Amino acid sequence: xxxxxxxxxxxVTEKGKDVELRCDPISGHTALYWYRQSLGQGLEFxxxxxxxxxxxxxxxxxxxxxxxxxxxSVSTLTIQRTQQEDSAVYLCASSLGQGAEAFFGQGTRLTVx
Amino acid sequence: xxKTTQPPSMDCAEGRAANLPCNHSTISGNxxxxxxxxxHSQGPQYIIHGLxxxxxxxxxxxxxxxxxxxxxxxxxxxxxxDTAVYYCIVRVANYGGSQGNLIFGKGTKLSVKP
Numbered sequence: 579x580x581x582x583x584x585x586x587x588x589x590v591t592e593k594g595k596d597v598e599l600r601c602d603p604i605s606g607h608t609a610l611y612w613y614r615q616s617l618g619q620g621l622e623f624x625x626x627x628x629x630x631x632x633x634x635x636x637x638x639x640x641x642x643x644x645x646x647x648x649x650x651s652v653s654t655l656t657i658q659r660t661q662q663e664d665s666a667v668y669l670c671a672s673s674l675g676q677g678a679e680a681f682f683g684q685g686t687r688l689t690v691x
Numbered sequence: 692x693x694k695t696t697q698p699p700s701m702d703c704a705e706g707r708a709a710n711l712p713c714n715h716s717t718i719s720g721n722x723x724x725x726x727x728x729x730x731h732s733q734g735p736q737y738i739i740h741g742l743x744x745x746x747x748x749x750x751x752x753x754x755x756x757x758x759x760x761x762x763x764x765x766x767x768x769x770x771x772x773d774t775a776v777y778y779c780i781v782r783v784a785n786y787g788g789s790q791g792n793l794i795f796g797k798g799t800k801l802s803v804k805p
Contacts, residue, residue, distance in 0.1 A: 611792075611793055613795070620776075620795055620796070620797050620798065621729075621735065621778075621795040623792065623793075623794050623795070626792045626793070634792055669734050669735075671734070671735075671793070673793075679737040679740075680727075680735075680737060680793055681737070682734030682735050682736070683734055684733070684734055685734055
């Protein structure tokens with residue numbers, strides 16, 4: 579596709595359930611970022627993939643959060659045993675390289691009830 | 692620690708220039724200054740970036756001081772659609788390696804008023 583695609587666009591889940599959020603970056607982009615944004619708050623960095631380098635996981639808030647990037651393309655962010663405080667918009671971005679312009683998807687709005 | 696300091700909010704009259712300041716006194720020699728903006732309910736959008744020379748594109752101009760410790764983003768003729776949160780970010784811009792992560796601060800909320 580022409581831009582970064584995220585799915586689902588909205589997800590409602592029950593507390594304690596696991597969720598998977600998907601990000602399809604722009605083809606050829608080697609850098610991929612995940613952020614979350616709670617209502618009215620700024621962007622909180624979660625994890626960053628750059629080519630074949632070890633990902634920067636320093637922003638993951640707990641061990642319930644994990645992410646992988648298969649084949650240097652699609653990425654999945656997994657949240658285990660979801661909690662209400664996990665409710666937020668999860669944004670994915672990709673760039674041609676780590677110095678290049680980053681393009682953002684429209685995000686996945688996660689609601690934990 | 693935040694690498695940049697921006698005012699939390701600013702107002703601008705429609706049609707006038709909006710000048711958004713950013714302080715980055717600890718910027719390293721290999722770090723660029725990037726600007727993004729986030730319009731309500733949308734993902735952030737890249738605006739412009741620069742190293743030490745002033746830059747201009749179809750969206751904005753970026754003025755970087757000679758000592759590189761501060762910069763100003765200029766929207767020459769602000770419109771109501773420019774109302775957004777503007778983020779100033781410093782980061783390494785070299786290919787490869789694990790440096791150069793894109794970390795957002797709190798930004799400046801720009802309100803363009805009619």
